[in-house]
Amino acid sequence: MAAAFRSPKQVLVLQALRSLVYPWVGGSGSTCCLCPLGAKRYLLTDSIVKLKEFQRKKVAVACNLPGTKETYLRNLEEKLTQNKLILKEELRTLLHLCASRDDVELAKHVIYRYHAENRNITLGEYKFGPLFMRLCYELDLEDSAVELIKDQVFLESLPMERRRFLRPEHLQGFFSDSTSFNILMDMLFIKGKYKSALEVLIEMKNQDLKFNKDTYVLAFAICYKLDSPESFQICTTLRDEALIKGEILSRRASCFAVALALNQNQVAKAISIFSQIMNPESIICTNLNIMIHIQSNMLETLIDILKDATEGNRSRFVKRHVFSEEVLVKVREEVKDVPTLLAKFDELNKKLHTNGQVTAYTLDALLCHTPSDRQSHTVLLNKRTVSRRTFQPLSQSLWAE
Numbered sequence: 001m002a003a004a005f006r007s008p009k010q011v012l013v014l015q016a017l018r019s020l021v022y023p024w025v026g027g028s029g030s031t032c033c034l035c036p037l038g039a040k041r042y043l044l045t046d047s048i049v050k051l052k053e054f055q056r057k058k059v060a061v062a063c064n065l066p067g068t069k070e071t072y073l074r075n076l077e078e079k080l081t082q083n084k085l086i087l088k089e090e091l092r093t094l095l096h097l098c099a100s101r102d103d104v105e106l107a108k109h110v111i112y113r114y115h116a117e118n119r120n121i122t123l124g125e126y127k128f129g130p131l132f133m134r135l136c137y138e139l140d141l142e143d144s145a146v147e148l149i150k151d152q153v154f155l156e157s158l159p160m161e162r163r164r165f166l167r168p169e170h171l172q173g174f175f176s177d178s179t180s181f182n183i184l185m186d187m188l189f190i191k192g193k194y195k196s197a198l199e200v201l202i203e204m205k206n207q208d209l210k211f212n213k214d215t216y217v218l219a220f221a222i223c224y225k226l227d228s229p230e231s232f233q234i235c236t237t238l239r240d241e242a243l244i245k246g247e248i249l250s251r252r253a254s255c256f257a258v259a260l261a262l263n264q265n266q267v268a269k270a271i272s273i274f275s276q277i278m279n280p281e282s283i284i285c286t287n288l289n290i291m292i293h294i295q296s297n298m299l300e301t302l303i304d305i306l307k308d309a310t311e312g313n314r315s316r317f318v319k320r321h322v323f324s325e326e327v328l329v330k331v332r333e334e335v336k337d338v339p340t341l342l343a344k345f346d347e348l349n350k351k352l353h354t355n356g357q358v359t360a361y362t363l364d365a366l367l368c369h370t371p372s373d374r375q376s377h378t379v380l381l382n383k384r385t386v387s388r389r390t391f392q393p394l395s396q397s398l399w400a401e
Helices: 009-020 051-064 069-081 088-097 099-123 129-139 142-150 178-190 193-206 212-226 229-244 249-263 267-275 283-295 299-311 324-336 339-356 363-368 378-383
Strands: none
Touching: 051 088, 051 129, 069 088, 088 099, 088 129, 099 129, 099 142, 129 142, 129 178, 142 178, 142 193, 178 193, 178 212, 178 363, 193 212, 193 229, 193 283, 193 299, 212 249, 229 249, 249 267, 249 283, 249 363, 267 283, 283 299, 283 363, 283 378, 299 339, 324 339
């Protein structure tokens, strides 16, 4: 009965709070922390997507809104009809109020109008692109995001006589940051829409936006999932361009490139990429190394690697190599016709299981798993400016402490 007496604003706030407490209900459905196997995986960390931060902001905006959400949206629709100026704060508030596809459709019209009025003063201004992408991420509206981000016209590439025929509402420059594209590609990756994700990547490339380390992870992961000669060529080209520019590719991006090369039977290329990984001590690198040895038919060396893994330092403080059950099954398949190697492998395989050095995760699951965000103690110290003991500024109290 109490629910019947709630105001529209209270309902909106409760919905937003529910999405914070139960993030697996509705929303992007990216993963469930209680379901490590079989759950949907994503590539970007929470510090990039900032979905929880966005949802908290939605609650705050709903609480501080003068009047009801319906009144606010109706006023914006009237502004559009009367061709009135759309203010930055109005658009920002609207994007935090959207809770349905219809709301987002209104937001798209407001975005077109706002950008048409402000296209010449976007430099250094607040960027709405990531905000809109987080909204689409939350509401599972990746198609709307793709539609909007691809509505770009490059005036510089068109002759002067054609520019006057362009509609003023085109969104050239609205999505001028890598974060917007990265969030959208991550969203599409979650849904398994790898071809659409590749189209977004190509759009980003066409706009000559700078790729950051997350972009390369997404790009190589998308190419890995497409697993075709064409996607392998795209991955190789992007990687070569990055190295020519002096970009430092992350280990994670390189692992996707190695896995794709192996899937395409480009073993020499896989070995070349793997040899350039600075610190190949991760679980993914360990298993990729085994796959390289399998496809290179270096079976005796492979057995030696497994032997070293079982006979290494037995201290519980030393991290041991962990192998995927799927990869070990492939090893056995390769050595089954060589009795001496098969006997050695079966013995080593038993030891690995006894030592807890085998995981049920497949190689694909290991590749697509997103590590948790890590904050260094230095960053935390920099954020704390007041002493916990004296309540004085740290610059004054460090000597006393």
